[in-house]
Amino acid sequence: MQSNLQCKSTTSPLHVGIIMDGNGRWGERRGLTRTEGHRAGVDAVGRVMTAAPGLNIDTLTMFAFSSDNWKRPRPEVDGMMHLIEHYMTMQAQPFADAGIRLTVIGRRDRLPDATVAAIEKIESVTATGTTLNARLAIDFSGRHALLEAAARAFWSGPFTADTLSAALATGSGYRDIDLLIRTSGEQRLSDFLLWESAYAELWFTQTLWPDFTGENLQQAVDAFRNRNRRFGGLPEAAAAVSSQPAHALP
Numbered sequence: 001m002q003s004n005l006q007c008k009s010t011t012s013p014l015h016v017g018i019i020m021d022g023n024g025r026w027g028e029r030r031g032l033t034r035t036e037g038h039r040a041g042v043d044a045v046g047r048v049m050t051a052a053p054g055l056n057i058d059t060l061t062m063f064a065f066s067s068d069n070w071k072r073p074r075p076e077v078d079g080m081m082h083l084i085e086h087y088m089t090m091q092a093q094p095f096a097d098a099g100i101r102l103t104v105i106g107r108r109d110r111l112p113d114a115t116v117a118a119i120e121k122i123e124s125v126t127a128t129g130t131t132l133n134a135r136l137a138i139d140f141s142g143r144h145a146l147l148e149a150a151a152r153a154f155w156s157g158p159f160t161a162d163t164l165s166a167a168l169a170t171g172s173g174y175r176d177i178d179l180l181i182r183t184s185g186e187q188r189l190s191d192f193l194l195w196e197s198a199y200a201e202l203w204f205t206q207t208l209w210p211d212f213t214g215e216n217l218q219q220a221v222d223a224f225r226n227r228n229r230r231f232g233g234l235p236e237a238a239a240a241v242s243s244q245p246a247h248a249l250p
């Protein structure tokens with residue numbers, strides 16, 4: 001799997017994952033419906049997509065609807081599906097013009113037909129975009145994705161981390177997540193990209209998703225740039241010392 005091995009020195013483009021949390025509270029605090037909170041969340045999605053290429057982010061995976069979100073009251077689920085369908089329909093041409101490639105990861109067999117049609121349309125219209133790989137996770141469960149990929153990898157040859165990783169590769173721009181952001185003060189993975197987040201740097205903010213801006217994204221990336229990613233190894237200086245024979249140590 002690809003990843004940015006030395007965070008401080010790397011100039012490689014980043015894969016940023018975002019768990020967009022806090023839409024409901026944002027709406028409720030304003031005396032609005034939760035669905036209106038989700039609608040405001042869509043504007044934040046636009047701000048982040050606009051800011052991402054300038055921050056050397058080439059892939060952005062955003063959790064728009066978890067497989068567990070089906071448990072929510074019917075009006076909220078219907079509102080979210082409608083919002084997703086509307087968004088896909090309205091954004092297809094603007095994204096194509098801006099060079100944004102949009103793909104959707106997650107199950108499609110439980111989505112309304114109109115939502116699936118809108119997803120297929122935007123994926124096809126934006127397929128050649130190279131400015132940003134935007135991936136929306138819809139009816140997505142990290143555990144379910146792992147189970148399905150494991151079954152595919154198991155039956156198609158040697159079963160290794162690489163073949164499992166390849167079997168997980170859905171949508172464009174698949175690779176490990178470098179930086180995982182969650183808004184609204186919650187600090188959990190909520191069944192997002194579990195395999196791909198194995199060595200993700202985590203960044204949390206109290207900001208509710210609809211208030212999230214390009215500046216907030218910049219803060220997260222700045223924090224990431226100051227982290228020392230070791231992937232279970234040692235920082236460079238310590239690694240140089242520990243690789244000397246024991247008798248050479250001071």
Ligand code: FPP
Pocket residue numbers: 020021022023024025026034038039041042045063064065066069083084087136184209
């Ligand atoms: C969590 O907030 C957010 C979601 C479950 C969905 C995120 C969806 C969007 C940002 C809108 C859809 C996006 C697109 C691009 C169409 P919550 O409802 O759990 O908020 P709460 O924790 O305050 O209740």
